[in-house]
Amino acid sequence: MFLELIGTIFAGFAFAGVVMVVNKLSGGRLPRWTAPVAAGLGMIGMTIASEYSWYDRTVTTLPEGMEIVQEVESRALYRPWTYAVPFVDRFAAIDATSVRTNENVPEQRLVDLYFFGRWAPRSMVPVAVNCADNLRANLADGVEFADNGRIVGADWINASADDPVIKATCGV
Numbered sequence: 004m005f006l007e008l009i010g011t012i013f014a015g016f017a018f019a020g021v022v023m024v025v026n027k028l029s030g031g032r033l034p035r036w037t038a039p040v041a042a043g044l045g046m047i048g049m050t051i052a053s054e055y056s057w058y059d060r061t062v063t064t065l066p067e068g069m070e071i072v073q074e075v076e077s078r079a080l081y082r083p084w085t086y087a088v089p090f091v092d093r094f095a096a097i098d099a100t101s102v103r104t105n106e107n108v109p110e111q112r113l114v115d116l117y118f119f120g121r122w123a124p125r126s127m128v129p130v131a132v133n134c135a136d137n138l139r140a141n142l143a144d145g146v147e148f149a150d151n152g153r154i155v156g157a158d159w160i161n162a163s164a165d166d167p168v169i170k171a172t173c174g175v
Contacts, residue, residue: 004122011049018045051084057121058091068100069117072167092121097130097171105152110135113142114172134173137162 019042026033062071076089101115116130129142131154140146140157147155162169 007050007053010053011046014049015042015046018042054092054121055088055090058094061119062094065096068098069096070099070171071096072116072171093123094119095168097168099171102172107152111152111154112172114168116168130168130172131157132169132172133159134169137164137166137169139166139168139172 019038022033022038022041026037058074071094073095074091075093077092078085078089096117096119098115098117101113103113105111110133112132112134114130114132116128118126118128130139131142131146132139138159139162140154140159142154142157146157149155164170
């Protein structure tokens, strides 16, 4: 966040500097307001470019084995261009290398589900997936494992077979 702020400030100085050089080379023919307007436009442009490139930059830094299961696009009234071209500001991914199974309960799998947000810290939730019945449950407080490996006390969610978390977990 701090580096983006520094980059935005430098973009403003750079755009104003270019306009000042052009003004100097043209013999002072540009109006005085062009340098601050160019600085403002440069800063806005840098901010927009940063918003649109965040997702791609973040995905390229993910370790091998992470599979994106959901992307959330942002549209906002105060950013009207996002209605024409929305950008991804949140996404969820599973760590395919973390999928765990129990030989006593082969249809049940455990996986780590990660949530990423533009200005939010990364968070992780362990998730149980029942591949046979298309069920999934977040493993939160109160969830226990029985002696045979079955999960006890989970709030199972009925999902469709094309649920991205189930498809990614059961397809592993």
